Amino acid sequence: MSKANNPKLKSWVEVPAGSDFPIQNLPFGIFKTQYLTAVAGVAIGKHVLDLVYLYEKGFFDGLGLPPGIFNQEYLNPFIALGRKKCGEVRERVSELLRSDNDELQNNVAARELALIPMEEVEMRMPVQIPNYTDFYSSEEHATNVGTMFRDPKNALLPNWKHLPVGYHGRTSSIVISGTPIHRPKGQIKLPDSESPIFSACKKLDFELEMAFITCANTALGSSVSTRDAEDNIFGMVLLNDWSARDIQTWEYVPLGPFLAKNFASTISPWIVTMDALEPFRVEGPKQNPKVLPYLSYEGKKNYDIGLEIVIGEGKNETVVSKSNFKYMYWNMCQQLAHHTINGCNLQVGDLYGSGTISGPEKGSYGSMLEITWNGKEPIKLNDGSERRFIEDGDTVTLRGIAAKDGVRIGFGDCSGKILPSL
Ligand code: CA
Numbered sequence: 001m002s003k004a005n006n007p008k009l010k011s012w013v014e015v016p017a018g019s020d021f022p023i024q025n026l027p028f029g030i031f032k033t034q035y036l037t038a039v040a041g042v043a044i045g046k047h048v049l050d051l052v053y054l055y056e057k058g059f060f061d062g063l064g065l066p067p068g069i070f071n072q073e074y075l076n077p078f079i080a081l082g083r084k085k086c087g088e089v090r091e092r093v094s095e096l097l098r099s100d101n102d103e104l105q106n107n108v109a110a111r112e113l114a115l116i117p118m119e120e121v122e123m124r125m126p127v128q129i130p131n132y133t134d135f136y137s138s139e140e141h142a143t144n145v146g147t148m149f150r151d152p153k154n155a156l157l158p159n160w161k162h163l164p165v166g167y168h169g170r171t172s173s174i175v176i177s178g179t180p181i182h183r184p185k186g187q188i189k190l191p192d193s194e195s196p197i198f199s200a201c202k203k204l205d206f207e208l209e210m211a212f213i214t215c216a217n218t219a220l221g222s223s224v225s226t227r228d229a230e231d232n233i234f235g236m237v238l239l240n241d242w243s244a245r246d247i248q249t250w251e252y253v254p255l256g257p258f259l260a261k262n263f264a265s266t267i268s269p270w271i272v273t274m275d276a277l278e279p280f281r282v283e284g285p286k287q288n289p290k291v292l293p294y295l296s297y298e299g300k301k302n303y304d305i306g307l308e309i310v311i312g313e314g315k316n317e318t319v320v321s322k323s324n325f326k327y328m329y330w331n332m333c334q335q336l337a338h339h340t341i342n343g344c345n346l347q348v349g350d351l352y353g354s355g356t357i358s359g360p361e362k363g364s365y366g367s368m369l370e371i372t373w374n375g376k377e378p379i380k381l382n383d384g385s386e387r388r389f390i391e392d393g394d395t396v397t398l399r400g401i402a403a404k405d406g407v408r409i410g411f412g413d414c415s416g417k418i419l420p421s422l
Contacts, residue, residue, distance in 0.1 A: 010394060012101075013047060020270075059177065076127055079219075079394050082259075088172065125267075126237070133166050133352050137369050139329040161360075167257055181242060183200050187247065206368065209354050209355060209357060226294075235273040237411065239398075268411045270412045277402060285329050304324065308365070311394055316383050329391065335352060391418070
């Protein structure tokens with residue numbers, strides 16, 4: 001086990017109970033203050049640790065890091081150093097923040113400058129994303145959608161249990177948590193009409209997803225095996241793949257998602273490393289039928305990460321669903337092996353969405369489409385109002401927590417407010 005994951009570790013930096021960012025987490029992100037340009041940082045409790053400052057003061061001496069590696073607008077150059085080197089940096093940060101280490105703790109001037117209160121920073125996109133792929137890997141979600149729109153007896157299409165179905169998304173509209181989203185417009189075909197109308201989306205939805213970020217460039221023509229896949233995965237974020245269900249229903253045949261999906265996708269700002277998630281590995285669901293050899297794998301490849309979806313803000317928050325990343329039928333290693341089996345290359349900073357994560361029962365579904373069964377069974381929010389889909393002015397927040405042995409690792413909020421159409 002990595003020393004930084006020891007549940008007994010305590011930090012000299014205050015970490016309030018229920019914080020997403022204890023010393024066992026140490027996620028990486030890009031932040032900006034009023035006085036500094038955007039640079040790399042690590043979250044600890046209610047503070048951001050400025051990695052540029054620590055580097056310049058010699059706290060990373062001996063790690064062989066290239067000059068300026070943290071003084072960047074995006075984390076791409078840092079994560080391109082690879083899992084091992086990034087892991088060494090996380091271990092060193094952990095060491096500096098441990099209550100029994102006085103290097104930074106007893107250096108009052110350095111401490112003041114290195115730790116910035118979170119309310120004084122603006123989080124930026126952590127990576128520049130060259131490619132975005134979205135999978136469809138939750139059996140419960142695919143079954144619910146197939147039941148609703150096709151045939152309950154054959155809800156899953158024949159390919160679904162043989163390969164992780166996915167599509168290529170768009171990167172230009174991926175935004176950081178807190179970015180407001182205008183309701184999309186487009187073509188909608190109402191059920192009682194022969195031809196489509198042009199309208200603001202009437203069935204705006206969220207999709208509860210997680211996404212992983214790759215940290216290697218692979219050669220065109222080569223493939224990544226399930227065994228080597230993890231070397232290429234730096235960490236994970238929460239992803240809300242906003243979806244316009246009425247636009248989707250009309251446009252998706254025969255080539256799949258297009259304008260119903262590419263108007264916006266929101267990610268959480270902190271990349272939680274696979275190193276930090278190591279203690280939360282669990283077995284995945286049993287796969288039957290047996291997969292082809294290139295998709296077979298050994299060991300625990302799923303992760304126990306509790307997820308929740310909230311509509312509203314502050315006192316008006318309503319938790320509308322609780323799910324878990326462990327429900328994924330296809331794991332990340334299988335997704336990468338499948339993605340590259342044809343010779344498609346990976347790039348540093350690529351984002352790979354899991355697909356909507358629904359659990360087995362009502363109350364654990366990952367979209368309004370499923371929660372209200374396409375609007376037929378509206379839900380009540382705590383303020384007394386009803387929702388079939390998402391309304392203008394609604395804020396939707398995704399949260400993710402991995403908890404075990406008294407350690408609670410969170411992702412920070414993945415939040416977005418819906419504004420009226422432009
Ligand atoms: Ca999706």
